[in-house]
Amino acid sequence: MYWKETMRQMNDIGIGSLVIVGLIAIFIGAVTAVQFADQLSGGLIPRYYIGYIVRDITIIELAPTITCLVLAGKVGSNMASEIGGMRQKEHIDAMELMGVNTAAYLILPKLIAAVTIIPLLVSLAAITSIVGGYIASVPFGVLTDPEYVRGVRSFFEPNYVLMMYVKAMVFAFILTTVSCYQGYYVKGGSIELGEASTQAVVYSDILILVADLAVAVALTG
Amino acid sequence: MIRTENIYKSFGETEVLKGITTTFEQGKTNVIIGKSGAGKTVLLKLLVGLFQPTSGNVWYNDINFNKLDKKELRALRMEVGMLFQGNALFDSLTVQQNVMFPLDMFTKMTKKEKLARVNYCLERVTLEGSNDKYPSEISGGMQKRVGIARSIVLKPKYLFCDEPNSGLDPKTSIIIDKLIHDITVENDITTVINTHDMNSVMEIGDTIVLLNLGKVAWQGTKEEVLESTNETLQDFIFASPFLQKLRKSALGG
Ligand SMILES: Nc1ncnc2c1ncn2[C@@H]1O[C@H](COP(=O)(O)OP(=O)(O)OP(=O)(O)O)[C@@H](O)[C@H]1O
Ligand SMILES: [Mg+2]
Numbered sequence: 001m002y003w004k005e006t007m008r009q010m011n012d013i014g015i016g017s018l019v020i021v022g023l024i025a026i027f028i029g030a031v032t033a034v035q036f037a038d039q040l041s042g043g044l045i046p047r048y049y050i051g052y053i054v055r056d057i058t059i060i061e062l063a064p065t066i067t068c069l070v071l072a073g074k075v076g077s078n079m080a081s082e083i084g085g086m087r088q089k090e091h092i093d094a095m096e097l098m099g100v101n102t103a104a105y106l107i108l109p110k111l112i113a114a115v116t117i118i119p120l121l122v123s124l125a126a127i128t129s130i131v132g133g134y135i136a137s138v139p140f141g142v143l144t145d146p147e148y149v150r151g152v153r154s155f156f157e158p159n160y161v162l163m164m165y166v167k168a169m170v171f172a173f174i175l176t177t178v179s180c181y182q183g184y185y186v187k188g189g190s191i192e193l194g195e196a197s198t199q200a201v202v203y204s205d206i207l208i209l210v211a212d213l214a215v216a217v218a219l220t221g
Numbered sequence: 222m223i224r225t226e227n228i229y230k231s232f233g234e235t236e237v238l239k240g241i242t243t244t245f246e247q248g249k250t251n252v253i254i255g256k257s258g259a260g261k262t263v264l265l266k267l268l269v270g271l272f273q274p275t276s277g278n279v280w281y282n283d284i285n286f287n288k289l290d291k292k293e294l295r296a297l298r299m300e301v302g303m304l305f306q307g308n309a310l311f312d313s314l315t316v317q318q319n320v321m322f323p324l325d326m327f328t329k330m331t332k333k334e335k336l337a338r339v340n341y342c343l344e345r346v347t348l349e350g351s352n353d354k355y356p357s358e359i360s361g362g363m364q365k366r367v368g369i370a371r372s373i374v375l376k377p378k379y380l381f382c383d384e385p386n387s388g389l390d391p392k393t394s395i396i397i398d399k400l401i402h403d404i405t406v407e408n409d410i411t412t413v414i415n416t417h418d419m420n421s422v423m424e425i426g427d428t429i430v431l432l433n434l435g436k437v438a439w440q441g442t443k444e445e446v447l448e449s450t451n452e453t454l455q456d457f458i459f460a461s462p463f464l465q466k467l468r469k470s471a472l473g474g
Binding site: 089093094096097098099100 | 305306309322
């Protein structure tokens with residue numbers, strides 16, 4: 001029972017978010033490349049640094065944070081309204097009476113799915129961003145293909161990838177628990193349900209940003 | 222038999238129930254009546270432990286329901302069936318899966334045994350053959366009957382129905398009422414029904430409790446309803462001006 005539901009959630013979160021995450025990632029990479037190309041245009045710093053900067057900035061910060069902020073809006077609000085709807089329609093009461101541990105039954109599959117799938121989405125976002133940076137710079141003569149590739153391959157710090165995964169998992173945990181909590185304890189009717197799903201997004205976003213800083217402080221220095 | 226002993230229940234500042242003491246008898250349909258917002262649903266949910274009373278106790282025979290530990294509670298819940306005000310059928314499950322759900326959760330029956338029991342219950346509510354439909358594909362009355370089938374699938378000793386015929390036409394209401402009454406008598410169940418429909422009270426109510434402003438305003442049997450001069454009860458029964466006129470002329474006033 002749990003397994004089937006977990007698979008369903010994985011599918012919803014993963015496949016359901018591929019397009020939006022991919023799209024956002026391409027643009028993040030593109031904008032970062034174009035912007036830094038402009039700022040490094042003095043000639044003091046070698047051009048291949050653009051590839052290097054795009055890589056690190058997306059891996060460390062943009063891929064996990066932006067992806068998860070967007071997913072809080074998409075997946076988080078969905079979780080809150082799904083569980084909240086079940087609360088309001090007395091489904092949760094009914095399950096409780098039928099001997100189901102509703103908190104575990106409703107939240108665990110979502111949590112497991114989010115904590116495994118979201119890091120995958122984030123790595124995909126990082127790769128797509130680097131490709132996006134290439135698309136926005138190389139064809140327009142900002143720098144050459146070998147330069148970009150050299151940049152992407154320079155000064156590689158494996159710890160940053162670890163950091164990306166830590167962030168992705170922490171953020172996934174935050175957005176799932178916050179959203180499920182908002183849904184599980186919803187009262188009243190459809191207005192309250194709307195509020196709960198908004199609050200799920202707002203609180204998730206705030207906590208994700210705070211956690212972002214906390215992870216950064218903890219894993220650097 | 223279920224007995225409540227001086228039950229109080231507040232949500233924050235608002236006191237919904239203020240000292241409810243009453244008894245629901247075995248093998249009978251015990252009805253709770255009262256205006257919308259009187260606290261009927263809250264009382265019913267207190268009886269099954271979905272809410273905890275602020276003070277007071279619920280007794281199942283000589284077991285204090287509010288003192289049960291997790292394991293004992295689970296054991297008792299196997300003997301409880303509940304029909305919710307909005308049915309609470311699971312949208313993503315078929316009729317058959319909905320009715321089978323309690324069996325999946327509580328029993329170690331084989332798939333075949335479960336299916337036989339589910340089919341028996343669906344037949345009992347005259348829904349044979351609807352196994353593979355989804356709740357959204359059947360009418361409100363049919364959903365109610367699926368809800369009833371699900372609530373009796375574990376052969377409960379206690380059955381709770383929250384407004385079993387709200388939103389149904391009079392004819393379907395009577396069918397549902399009769400169904401609940403028959404099941405109660407057949408299996409010697411302690412049944413508690415919430416309603417504000419006087420038709421079903423007079424049709425199937427063996428014992429009646431009237432809630433008003435968080436208190437028991439009146440209790441008694443169906444026969445006693447007609448003779449009672451209790452004002453709150455009269456107000457509730459003869460709510461419409463037409464009925465009041467009718468009553469006056471019947472009494473020769
Ligand atoms: N979870 C809750 N939190 C706060 N107040 C509640 C809660 N549940 C019910 N109430 C309040 O308790 C009162 C009684 O509600 P209840 O649902 O028991 O009425 P009812 O008699 O079942 O009415 P109806 O016939 O409309 O179903 C209402 O004023 C309601 O606002
Ligand atoms: Mg009610």
